[in-house]
Amino acid sequence: MIKQLFKYGRAGRSGAIQQMVDEWLLLVLPVAAGGIVLSWWTARGLNWWGAVVLGGFVLVYAIYFLTPGARQRIQQWTVLAKREIRRDYLRGLFTPSLTDSQELTSNKVIQRDLAGIGRLDSFYGVFLPAICASGFSFLLLIGLAIAWHSWLWLLPILCFLLMGVGMMCLQKISPNINRQYLQGFLRLGGPFLDDLGGMNTLVMYGAQKRYGQSFAEDAEFFRGKTMALLKYQLQSLFILNGLVFATMGAGAFVLYPAVANGGLSIVQAGVLWLLLAQLLVAERQLGYFFHIVMSTRPALKNIFRVIAAGGEVPQSAYTAVTAPVHTVTFAQAGFGYPDGQPLWQDVSFVLQPGQLYGLVGENGTGKSTLARILRGELAPTAGQVQFNQTDIDQLTTADFLQHVGYLNDHPYLFSGTIAENISLGVRNQTDWWQKVRQLGLCAFVETLPEGLATPIGENGRFLSPGQRQQIAFARLVLMNKHIYIFDEATANIDADNVQVMMTVMKRLSESIIVLCITHEWRSIEALAVIHFLTNQHITTGAAPVLYQDNAGFKRLLDTQKEMEAAG
Numbered sequence: 212m213i214k215q216l217f218k219y220g221r222a223g224r225s226g227a228i229q230q231m232v233d234e235w236l237l238l239v240l241p242v243a244a245g246g247i248v249l250s251w252w253t254a255r256g257l258n259w260w261g262a263v264v265l266g267g268f269v270l271v272y273a274i275y276f277l278t279p280g281a282r283q284r285i286q287q288w289t290v291l292a293k294r295e296i297r298r299d300y301l302r303g304l305f306t307p308s309l310t311d312s313q314e315l316t317s318n319k320v321i322q323r324d325l326a327g328i329g330r331l332d333s334f335y336g337v338f339l340p341a342i343c344a345s346g347f348s349f350l351l352l353i354g355l356a357i358a359w360h361s362w363l364w365l366l367p368i369l370c371f372l373l374m375g376v377g378m379m380c381l382q383k384i385s386p387n388i389n390r391q392y393l394q395g396f397l398r399l400g401g402p403f404l405d406d407l408g409g410m411n412t413l414v415m416y417g418a419q420k421r422y423g424q425s426f427a428e429d430a431e432f433f434r435g436k437t438m439a440l441l442k443y444q445l446q447s448l449f450i451l452n453g454l455v456f457a458t459m460g461a462g463a464f465v466l467y468p469a470v471a472n473g474g475l476s477i478v479q480a481g482v483l484w485l486l487l488a489q490l491l492v493a494e495r496q497l498g499y500f501f502h503i504v505m506s507t508r509p510a511l512k513n514i515f516r517v518i519a520a521g522g523e524v525p526q527s528a529y530t531a532v533t534a535p536v537h538t539v540t541f542a543q544a545g546f547g548y549p550d551g552q553p554l555w556q557d558v559s560f561v562l563q564p565g566q567l568y569g570l571v572g573e574n575g576t577g578k579s580t581l582a583r584i585l586r587g588e589l590a591p592t593a594g595q596v597q598f599n600q601t602d603i604d605q606l607t608t609a610d611f612l613q614h615v616g617y618l619n620d621h622p623y624l625f626s627g628t629i630a631e632n633i634s635l636g637v638r639n640q641t642d643w644w645q646k647v648r649q650l651g652l653c654a655f656v657e658t659l660p661e662g663l664a665t666p667i668g669e670n671g672r673f674l675s676p677g678q679r680q681q682i683a684f685a686r687l688v689l690m691n692k693h694i695y696i697f698d699e700a701t702a703n704i705d706a707d708n709v710q711v712m713m714t715v716m717k718r719l720s721e722s723i724i725v726l727c728i729t730h731e732w733r734s735i736e737a738l739a740v741i742h743f744l745t746n747q748h749i750t751t752g753a754a755p756v757l758y759q760d761n762a763g764f765k766r767l768l769d770t771q772k773e774m775e776a777a778g
């Protein structure tokens with residue numbers, strides 16, 4: 212997993228590694244260079260080698276502090292890597308082989324995974340630099356120990372092991388304390404939220420006192436467990452610091468005889484001891500952040516499974532219709548849910564590029580059900596439905612995903628920026644934003660101070676419903692499907708946004724199949740051909756003709772007009 216994380220953000224990686232090395236050098240150089248020079252001078256007097264070492268030391272400091280952006284290079288790598296992981300992950304979610312896997316792609320899992328990507332800062336920003344620092348310090352210590360005194364190389368190994376064992380013992384205790392804390396939280400939080408809605412009922416039956424009592428017991432349990440967790444966290448810090456000091460004491464204890472019997476000078480012992488302190492501090496930092504990295508492990512495991520699936524699967528291996536879909540045919544098709552009346556029957560029509568089609572009908576007449584058939588979620592119970600000349604029962608989930616784009620009135624947006632959300636399904640395309648703008652979508656983005664880089668919050672909560680809808684709309688259009696179904700996609704948004712979206716639908720319908728499901732007057736106006744679903748059957752015509760000839764259509768439209776006029 213570390214290897215996979217390391218692969219990301221290649222453009223910023225070498226700079227970040229450079230910064231890690233620089234930071235380590237900044238820590239050890241004063242000690243190592245000072246020590247080497249001092250011991251040299253005490254042994255052989257002032258010479259130019261010492262001056263070279265000191266000069267090098269000054270040079271590293273100068274390079275580090277004078278190079279512009281040198282101190283942000285790890286941060287830049289983190290940002291790049293997180294962005295790429297997120298992009299590959301979200302693309303992987305649209306992979307045909309994953310679409311049947313509820314376990315990998317449910318909303319909850321996606322949320323956890325995205326939060327996991329968000330927490331990768333500690334991996335790139337703290338964990339890797341700490342690994343780097345402790346690794347280099349370890350090697351330097353061993354090298355100096357071997358050079359100065361034969362058996363002293365054992366010192367860093369022993370100290371490192373001592374610290375490691377101590378931290379492992381602490382790690383062993385923590386899952387139990389965390390579990391108890393979570394238990395307390397669930398015991399209190401879940402029922403509290405459930406009961407809050409039913410508080411009136413509780414009061415009505417006089418049960419609030421009993422409820423209050425059990426609530427107080429659960430609250431006390433939770434308080435106890437929270438305090439135990441806090442105590443543990445404070446104690447672990449204390450114990451970790453104690454371990455560092457104790458191990459340094461043990462180090463001094465080992466170094467003393469070497470100095471006493473003349474095998475090591477005081478300066479050399481001092482250098483070894485200070486370097487040992489730096490090694491232990493880096494190791495302590497590793498231990499402290501280890502649990503954060505471990506807590507993102509389940510999310511990372513899922514993220515890389517999704518990414519791997521996204522990269523490997525050739526689309527053609529899963530699809531029965533490889534050519535673009537240019538005709539959708541309903542031939543005497545019918546559908547009824549099990550144990551129910553047929554919703555509609557003997558439905559025949561053809562959808563082709565060139566016209567903006569509408570599917571209009573009263574609530575509950577079965578419009579969304581028809582869309583579910585076109586998305587492969589349901590099969591017709593009578594007659595035939597075909598994509599080109601292929602019956603849809605021959606098609607696979609991958610076919611439907613590849614050919615059909617669907618948008619309803621509650622699309623899901625991910626926390627992140629507008630750009631990340633819109634470009635979700637874009638592959639190898641750099642001009643996606645121009646395409647969106649050419650269609651006349653998302654003009655509002657250009658009025659935002661941060662533009663495409665504006666964060667939108669979970670499910671786009673920082674945006675208006677119309678803006679959310681335009682982003683979801685643009686995201687779908689960029690996926691280049693052959694059939695688009697907009698199912699009440701313009702419901703609940705203001706008139707300006709409706710107009711923008713209807714204009715785009717019209718433009719799209721010139722070259723691909725577009726079906727707009729609606730019962731709103733403001734959308735119906737823009738439709739060229741309407742399939743009106745009423746009394747289990749379809750009547751087809753242009754809006755003015757249907758309005759004149761079909762009493763049901765006239766009634767529906769008049770009611771809608773009145774409602775829309777009343778706001």
Ligand SMILES: Nc1ncnc2c1ncn2[C@@H]1O[C@H](COP(=O)(O)OP(=O)(O)OP(=O)(O)O)[C@@H](O)[C@H]1O
Binds near residue numbers: 551572575576581730
């Ligand atoms: N899974 C299901 N099992 C049984 N009946 C269902 C199921 N899903 C929907 N229905 C019923 O089928 C009928 C048609 O539902 P559908 O959602 O297709 O209608 P609609 O025309 O899209 O309605 P609306 O305009 O309100 O969205 C409704 O009476 C609905 O209750």
